[in-house]
Amino acid sequence: MMTAGFVYQGSRRMSTSRRKFIKQSCALAAVAAVPRSGNGWFERARRQRDKIRITNVERFVFYLPYHDFHAKALFRYHGPNIQARTVFKVSTNVGLVGWGESWGVSPFSDEDRRRYVGSSPFDWLAARKDLPMNMAAYDLMGKYLEIPAWKMIGPQVRTRIPVAAWTVSQEPEALQREVKHAASLGYRWIKYHIDEIQNVLDQTRAMQEVAPKGFRVHFDFNVNSTLSHVEPILREMEKFPVVGRIEDPIRISETEGWRHLTETCKSEILVHHGPAEFMNRGLCDGSMAGHAPIGSAIRVAALADSAGLPFMLQQCGGFINQAFLAHEASVFPQATLDHCNLALHWNDHVCRQPMPVVDGMVDVPQGPGLGIEVVEEKVRQAAQLPPPAYEPFLVKIMYTNGPTIVARHLPHREGHTDDLRIMKRLLGDTFPGPQPGYNNPVRSEMWDDLDDPLFQKVWKQTENQRYVVL
CATH class of the missing domain: 3.20.20.120 (Enolase-like C-terminal domain)
Incomplete structure (x- = not known):
């Protein structure tokens, strides 16, 4: 490739x-990266950086739908924490707006707000915290100087x-x-x-x-x-x-x-x-x-x-x-x-x-800042929708010529998003079957037949115990 x-x-x-x-090849790429003309934007930024100030930061959390064919699998594996996205709208005194984004529910405290409001986006060049706010800052700087964000990172x-x-x-x-x-x-x-x-x-x-x-x-x-x-x-x-x-x-x-x-x-x-x-x-x-x-x-x-x-x-x-x-x-x-x-x-x-995506590649946006247009109305509408609800299901872990272990998985609970990756997280320190690994004779499925009496029985049993062996 x-x-x-x-x-x-x-x-x-x-x-x-x-x-x-x-x-x-890397060395040649580095040579090719040497700028062939002066960075006029840098001088403009030095002169004008204090004229643009952040006046407000708005935070929106929403849960857009996955594609139907894998929506249930993704939601059950990681819960709402992965489906969630947090978008930040950063407003300024000059009328420009910058946008940033993260997956999951990103916190933004009053202290965070005080740190950003009143500052210049240029104060956050090469910052080592707050990736979504990095995006908004580079979006604003690029729009202010009328250059794409990459120019403020390097050639x-x-x-x-x-x-x-x-x-x-x-x-x-x-x-x-x-x-x-x-x-x-x-x-x-x-x-x-x-x-x-x-x-x-x-x-x-x-x-x-x-x-x-x-x-x-x-x-x-x-x-x-x-x-x-x-x-x-x-x-x-x-x-x-x-x-x-x-x-x-x-x-x-x-x-x-x-x-x-x-x-x-x-x-x-x-x-x-x-x-x-x-x-x-x-x-x-x-x-x-x-x-x-x-x-x-x-x-x-x-x-x-x-x-x-x-x-x-x-x-x-x-x-x-x-x-x-x-x-x-x-x-x-x-x-x-x-x-x-x-x-x-x-x-x-x-x-x-x-x-x-075309042949495994995406184009770098060409406009000022991030070079993309966010539809604010869609952001606000999405943020009004409720998060997806957890529905009962069980994880059925089936070993060939071995036990079938059934357990609840509650990825919406704090600290349990990744429990399915490691069996001790899901089942505790002791459980039947071979030593956990990546090449065991095992296949697992999500079980959600709510009308099955056996499902209801096991569901009730797992209220008070980590797993049931069928």
Whole structure:
């Protein structure tokens, strides 16, 4: 797959010569990034920065619908916390409005309001906090100076950026539908967290059967396992061309295990929940910055530059969020991995025009600021709608020639959004069956037959106990 001047092949090991090629390519990209003319906007900003002031910050939380085919699966897996989006409208004394966005319900305290109101958007250049407010500040600065946001981050090295779809772990046939849907929208990659209640090899085999040629999957291994458990699984997975990248394969403390996988795996090994400095120590093939404020993203980009390795951004939200991500990734020379955003996850939007994915890429918006138009009326209307309601269901974990374990999953409760990934979170410290892992003979389904007397019996039993064995 050709991506911004780099060739990545998920089915072939990154050889020494390939690493050298990547480093040379990164160096050439850095040279190409040298500005060819003066930054006139910088002088204008220096003279005029104190003439624009933030006068108000409004916060809107809403829950736009998912696509029908996976709406129930996504909501049940992560609850309303993932479906929620928070949009910030930032007003100024000069009549300009900036927009920012995050996924989930982002807090905004009175202290936050005092910190921003009265300040200049230029006070927040390269800020290391509040990603959604970073977006609004860069939107305002760009509109004020009549330049695109990327100019205030650095010289642009690409006008299109590679992007990836995202989903949750499901039954193999459900992941087949996810792959086909993502491909139909123009994506060439899809990312998801594997979990201990499905078999990742069964999932991989199923996705391979339906994936278009060149389509790849990015597997997140949750940074919770060991080399001895994960390596045999990776060797089997890598027999399938659809396997492209492995994120957080083992615990961060097993640094030599990271080195071993990086040196021997065909797939690219990425670090997320660990030091980005792994790139400079030969412990990974690249890095991911998740929901990173602009200042933190700049730091990761600098580390990637010094290591000569690629990295990606993951900051989930709609088109406001994706527009800012595109401006960032258009500037960072090594930001060549497929960036993850949920913009096409929802079946409705609050922006005038979408950002379509074409051959795995989206264009960097060209207008001033973020370069997109937010329809304020749609934002306000969406914020008036109630959040989706939790409906009773049970998780049925079925082992071949072993127990069937049934439990409640309550992702809407604080601290329980990700319980399905790790069985101890869902079931407690002790439960029947084999040692939890990613290649057990297991398949799990959501059970919601409210008219079934057995369902009602188990539902009542799980009021006071973590699980029931059928």
